[in-house]
Amino acid sequence: MFDLTGKCALVTGASGGIGGAIAKQLHAAGATVGLSGTRVEPLEALAAELGERAHVLPCNLSDAEAVTALPKQAIEAMGALDILVNNAGVTRDNLFMRMSDDEWQSVIDINLTSTMRLCKGVLRGMMKSRWGRIINISSVVGATGNPGQGNYAASKAGMVGMSKSLAYEVASRGVTVNCVAPGFITTAMTDKLNDDQKDAILKQVPSGRMGDPEEIAAAVVYLASAEAGYVTGTTLHVNGGMAMI
Amino acid sequence: MSDIADRVKKIVVEHLGVEESKVVDAASFIDDLGADSLDTVELVMAFEEEFGIEIPDDAAETIQTFQDATKFITEATES
Numbered sequence: 001m002f003d004l005t006g007k008c009a010l011v012t013g014a015s016g017g018i019g020g021a022i023a024k025q026l027h028a029a030g031a032t033v034g035l036s037g038t039r040v041e042p043l044e045a046l047a048a049e050l051g052e053r054a055h056v057l058p059c060n061l062s063d064a065e066a067v068t069a070l071p072k073q074a075i076e077a078m079g080a081l082d083i084l085v086n087n088a089g090v091t092r093d094n095l096f097m098r099m100s101d102d103e104w105q106s107v108i109d110i111n112l113t114s115t116m117r118l119c120k121g122v123l124r125g126m127m128k129s130r131w132g133r134i135i136n137i138s139s140v141v142g143a144t145g146n147p148g149q150g151n152y153a154a155s156k157a158g159m160v161g162m163s164k165s166l167a168y169e170v171a172s173r174g175v176t177v178n179c180v181a182p183g184f185i186t187t188a189m190t191d192k193l194n195d196d197q198k199d200a201i202l203k204q205v206p207s208g209r210m211g212d213p214e215e216i217a218a219a220v221v222y223l224a225s226a227e228a229g230y231v232t233g234t235t236l237h238v239n240g241g242m243a244m245i
Numbered sequence: 246m247s248d249i250a251d252r253v254k255k256i257v258v259e260h261l262g263v264e265e266s267k268v269v270d271a272a273s274f275i276d277d278l279g280a281d282s283l284d285t286v287e288l289v290m291a292f293e294e295e296f297g298i299e300i301p302d303d304a305a306e307t308i309q310t311f312q313d314a315t316k317f318i319t320e321a322t323e324s
Contacts, residue, residue, distance in 0.1 A: 124290055169283060 002225035005030030008078040009224065010071070012061065012118070013088030015042035017187030018137065021213035022085055022220045027053060029221050031083065034074040061088050061114040062106065071121030082129070083224045084122045086115040087137040089155075091189065093148040104151045111155035112162070119166060123175070132175035133224045136163050137216070140183045140239045156181075160235055167233035176232035180219045183239025185211040207240030249296075249322070250315045256291045257311065260284065270312040288314075296322055 009026045013019035015037035023046060027033045032053040035043045040058050047054040055077040059070045075081050089111045092103040115136055126132025141149055142156030160179050167177040184190055184201050190210065193201070202208060219236050222228055237245060254268050263278050274280040274288065289305045292298070292314060298321045300308070308314050 127287060128290070173283070 002029055002221055002227060004083070004221070004224060007082040007224070008032045008034070008074075008080045009083035009085060010034040010036060010057070010074045010078075010081055010118075010122070011085045011087055012036045012059070012114075013137075014046060015039045016087070016189075018182065018185060018213045018216050019085075019087040020046055021217040022087060023054075024050065025214070025217040025221050026083065026085075026224065029225075031224075032078050034078055034081075036070060036074075037088065061110045064113075064117065067114045067117045068121060071118060071125075075125065080129075081122050081125055082131060083133045083135070084118060085135045085137065085220055085224075086118055086159075088114070089137065089139075089152075091149065091152050093152070095148055096150045099150060107151040108155050108158070111152070112158045115159055116162060119162075119177075123170065126175045127170065127173045130174040132170070132173075133228075134163070134166070134175065134177040135220050135223050136160075136177070136179045137220075138163075138179040138181040138235060140181050140237065140243050142181060143235075143237075143245055144243050163235075164233045171232050174229070176223070176229065178223045178228075178232060179235040180216060180223065181235050181237045181239070182216045183211060183237070183242040185213055185216060187213060205240045205242045209240065211238060211240055247315070247319070249319050252295055253292065253311065253314050253318060256295060257288065257314075260288055260291060268311050270310070270315075272311045273309055274311075275309070292318060298322060 004026060009031045011019055011023045014023045014035035023033045023035055027050050034055045034057045035046055036057045036059045037043050038060050043056045047056050057073055059066050061067055071081060090107060092107050094103055119134055136159045138159045139156040141153045142160055145153050163177045163179050216238055219238050257268050258265050261278050261280055272278055274285055289300050293300055296318050308317055
């Protein structure tokens with residue numbers, strides 16, 4: 001539907017369920033994709049599956065220097081960087097009263113600070129070419145909160161405020177910055193939940209089912225497209241009606 | 246006028262879309278040439294590329310006028 005031929009996209013967390021689906025759909029729309037993540041094997045498997053126009057770019061997002069170097073590596077590998085998808089994320093859940101500084105800081109560092117660093121790293125090229133798409137994968141819990149996820153919810157809400165601020169700054173240069181906020185999506189992260197937890201969650205979802213990674217990827221492809229050039233600073237909620245905001 | 250000043254002037258004229266005659270030594274990018282804060286960041290980026298130098302953020306903040314830019318770049322390219 002949307003044509004991304006000739007565009008180069010970097011996707012973090014491409015070894016995960018949602019990141020992998022995003023990379024596949026961007027690739028299917030014609031983009032060259034840079035697959036980033038900490039685990040090399042699944043990235044290489046995905047690159048092999050995609051064939052041409054796929055590059056493996058391993059990066060540990062808790063390593064500030066590696067994060068700063070990633071956009072340069074992506075540009076070297078692909079020749080340009082037009083689309084950045086900050087999808088990588090971790091959870092370290094704990095009750096707020098028991099949450100350690102380390103549990104707080106590591107989630108903020110990986111989810112929020114690395115997103116900031118990558119945005120900074122890609123802006124120069126996007127501003128020069130007067131075209132760019134930054135898509136940050138937030139979460140429904142960034143808007144609604146979730147018990148046990150004070151750190152994760154803060155990082156995901158932080159992404160939204162950061163994206164809006166950046167969107168203001170660079171809109172006149174043809175660069176859009178948006179968020180996609182998934183609800184409960186079938187991935188390794190939600191597989192950790194037991195059946196009782198899943199049932200309780202599904203009671204809150206009007207659609208009555210969990211979402212598929214492909215349904216998040218479709219939202220990303222739209223925001224990456226030329227057609228979405230007038231959409232910036234927004235959060236696209238993809239959550240089966242769980243939170244109508 | 247020096248070669249550096251010519252090249253800087255060309256970048257300023259192209260980027261800000263101003264008349265060449267307006268780009269005098271004392272001309273402030275923001276107050277006289279209509280740049281916004283993002284324009285000044287882009288000008289610094291363009292200077293870095295044109296002259297193959299790196300302009301640190303704290304130095305970039307001191308570059309307010311055309312003369313500031315030519316002076317900084319002259320010194321940076323000499324060293």
